[in-house]
Amino acid sequence: MSPVAVNKTRTLKAGVHVPVLTFFESTAAQDIDIPVYENHVRRMAAAGVESIVVLGSTGEAVTLSLEEKKQLISVTRKVLDGIGFEEMPVIAGLATQSTREAMASADAFAQAGADYLLALPPSYYAGAMTKAAIKGFYTDLADASPIPVIIYSYPGVSSGLELDSEDVLEISTHRNIRGIKQTDHNVGKMARIAAGSPDPSSFAVLGGASEYLIGSLAVGAIGCITGMANLTPVTCVRAYKAWQAGDYKEAQRLQGLIATGEWAFGKNSLPGVKAGMNQYVGYGGVCRKPVPEASADIKAWTNKQLEPLFAQERAFTTKN
Amino acid sequence: MSPVAVNKTRTLKAGVHVPVLTFFESTAAQDIDIPVYENHVRRMAAAGVESIVVLGSTGEAVTLSLEEKKQLISVTRKVLDGIGFEEMPVIAGLATQSTREAMASADAFAQAGADYLLALPPSYYAGAMTKAAIKGFYTDLADASPIPVIIYSYPGVSSGLELDSEDVLEISTHRNIRGIKQTDHNVGKMARIAAGSPDPSSFAVLGGASEYLIGSLAVGAIGCITGMANLTPVTCVRAYKAWQAGDYKEAQRLQGLIATGEWAFGKNSLPGVKAGMNQYVGYGGVCRKPVPEASADIKAWTNKQLEPLFAQERAFTTKN
Amino acid sequence: MSPVAVNKTRTLKAGVHVPVLTFFESTAAQDIDIPVYENHVRRMAAAGVESIVVLGSTGEAVTLSLEEKKQLISVTRKVLDGIGFEEMPVIAGLATQSTREAMASADAFAQAGADYLLALPPSYYAGAMTKAAIKGFYTDLADASPIPVIIYSYPGVSSGLELDSEDVLEISTHRNIRGIKQTDHNVGKMARIAAGSPDPSSFAVLGGASEYLIGSLAVGAIGCITGMANLTPVTCVRAYKAWQAGDYKEAQRLQGLIATGEWAFGKNSLPGVKAGMNQYVGYGGVCRKPVPEASADIKAWTNKQLEPLFAQERAFTTKN
């Protein structure tokens, strides 16, 4: 099971990355709505994001079959190539409960066209998962995987499992482990990891949300993978660019708008995200059951909370 | 998708039920070791348990492919039939993240020979899973499933999701929801549910461990589904029978031994269980990676903790 | 600071113990309402409880000054003596954040008339409190205290700190550590501790609620310390006595009623308890601010949930 480089390695760039939503037909079977998805990927790429993350938490990956997963990866690659984004990487989420399944998925995802894996640690037997076992999982996977691995630190869906900065730094030197997405939202830990691994081309720190994007950049992260970009990609990208250009005042102003809007998402989980999509961009639909549609109260609150941010997005996109 | 009775309904009996371990070959691929598994099922049935629960947490179900799951169900049925246990039910664990996958698995498991489903609620999007959504999941599944559903209440692997007694009682009247396994270990809740649904033939309360078996029987549970029975099934069954026979003193004595031994399991998760199996019954092996083998320290502690209980098991089985 | 036996040791008896509520005047200052309290203690003693626990969680001890604490202890002793309950012990809750304060309070409480201390471990610096530190706290306190110590295992108010059964058994041999109140509600742990320390006159296991009273007795506990007894002491006592008399059917029936009623308490914390008191026994008042009064919705739900249990209490007390 030695790694075979099936894909050239597309560069993981600094900036805003989007874990795209998955869309479902409004039938009892809730099959994936491929045309809506393709359109969404095109919209994202055009807005200036640096990669498409498929099969993430935001993409309801845990509800998808292996066939559906492979299809989403290959469709994403095809759409990007078709609009001239041949260099934009596709990052595939990997949430498994065994090394065996992780390795098999790594091969399948690479074959389907993924450039990177964003891998959660197995956590069902959290009580047995020592730090050594978690680190061993990542290095075993990275040894075997034909494409590079990004650590996905998300204790909220991993029964609390989380590698400390010292553990992350220890495995960050593996040539096939290339970064971390911190949905632990621990900016101090980002500072430690960035300080201890200062070359982002060999190991990059990405925040797991945009509500603290500017803060994470200030301590050494290179950007974020943020569900918010599904709704307001341009404002997220502009915040990043303002920071890069040294316009700290504008960066902070946009950060305030984004953080306030993103709270609407965080507070009500995925149903809130899809409610916001339906309201502001005209597509989104509902989640696969049993995740419920947002209640009328939640929808109203979400829309009110998002309004200032979306007004900014409209202003940017109209001016463009 | 109306339910079709593919199987006759084998009765869910009062007593001790065993969520059987799965065993793996000691190769890199870690395929299932079917001969060891078949032998284990035979040993369990002979020891007096009332059902075989496959694909449970103890069975490492989350590491198994759908094909492996179906195989374990059909092998179990075949082994039981082959040794004259045609009436013993096979209960299949069901851990999915969507109603869609749950329904598909229900059909597949029923076809493979399962008599009951022991179903966890989807919990990845725990923040979105209202009580109504959880109840809706169970009634939708029960409406569609060809075989009855048992609620699996295990907040420890469900991001804390748990139905309260009032919620459980509300859906307990569904004709195809037939019981609950409480790995919430909440004996007061067992008392409430048993009091509110006093006919176990329509809805049964089962504890999720044997360390409080006698206590749960005293408040109205009909028994337990306990990983401990993999190691010391006879003592577990004897404790139950002592209680049924009115020998409360003996029941309490055995309860003390079981609780002390089970602590060895609970404290060190599945690696501790398999360490105990290797030591005391001569098979068990290791878990699928990345769940690690127990350390030497844990093994030594586990074995010492288990010794009094296993001495009792030996005494019972030698006398038999 | 060597211990001085200031009080004779009143026996800790098997049965139902009540952590009494504290009552406050309905003024802005919310001073303790002593006459209502005295009446409540008399009602409790007459109903058949085995001790009065003052300064517990149910008694809002954390809102009381040291002077108020001493007053409640001495008033309780005086009331009990005045109605012929000279042998009934007074158990004083002890919730401190240092060994120093714990020792000083132990002396003060003993001087005021307490017979036992029910001591929580310091938990503000939970991250620093190793098992050894917790055990050291209890043995240091027990070495110094003029009255015996009961371990109070209540992870819900101790930042999750909890001694395992093996740790409890290790310190249970101290001659001045005499029992444990398990508001961890872990009946399997009760079984282990009772099995490992079988003489309740040297170390007794008490449940921290009555919703699983019969279950805990079945595994070796000697009774419970239950807030429920503030409202329906007679039914709690009758459940215990039915069990003792071998009438398991009646014990289980009463357990069902109690568990269903107690759920009303557990679900809505102390405001629910006081709402039930106001409705069913005509006194109770409200908690010290900022703990709010129960909402109208919660009150209505609580009262409906409690009705069957209180009907039973009325039946018992009318027949008496």
Add this chain to the structure above:
Amino acid sequence: MSPVAVNKTRTLKAGVHVPVLTFFESTAAQDIDIPVYENHVRRMAAAGVESIVVLGSTGEAVTLSLEEKKQLISVTRKVLDGIGFEEMPVIAGLATQSTREAMASADAFAQAGADYLLALPPSYYAGAMTKAAIKGFYTDLADASPIPVIIYSYPGVSSGLELDSEDVLEISTHRNIRGIKQTDHNVGKMARIAAGSPDPSSFAVLGGASEYLIGSLAVGAIGCITGMANLTPVTCVRAYKAWQAGDYKEAQRLQGLIATGEWAFGKNSLPGVKAGMNQYVGYGGVCRKPVPEASADIKAWTNKQLEPLFAQERAFTTKN
């Protein structure tokens, strides 16, 4: 109980604030070591911090009697005045379980010389503490307090209680509620609060640690209250000043050193902090029992982790 302005209001300045340690004599009684404390306050003021926070979590306030608390406040004021820091505010931590005690302490602390209160919400009855109850606590306290209130958001010691950004903004308009210390470490929430309350002279956002100081400044916080400053105040202050001066590269470099050092503190709680103090500044002692002294292993690890940061501190202070 209408508020009386007993003290002139010293300005809460942007920058680094230090929650000072409390030091104890190495006797059995563990009385406060006032001379060491006075020296420490002098060292802190000289290093450039903007206020002294007494009675915080780092100051072991929960182990102190009311008399000790008042003494520490007045000693701090006296020391500051004696060295020409008449304008530096003293902020007093307030951790109580009732509005009644909070108000009484507010009066006492103001009389003793405190300029601000840093108030935790009562949390023992966390299940009863609705958002409305928490907000009511703060506004009741602020109505009555003679000195301004700073919200202390620290779910780790408050049974998880935490006001969301929208709740904080709602009460931030109270003229006597003047800021928040976010030991929730939620930088996105800081961004939302700073955006919604942009005038720090009426409501200021302060981080609860320095490991993400630069990140929090980037999103609108005015500084931090950080235990780290007890050990390396100059480096913390220099990081802040580099940021203010627009030297983002130096700010980020110092942030990396601080975050790496602070991890040594966070990982091992207060015993680790005092171990670092003993090693690097020659005083510190141990915590009040039962909080244990750091083990030899923890001490060695802590010192190794702190070494690069302390080397920087030495470089700054030697050059000075």
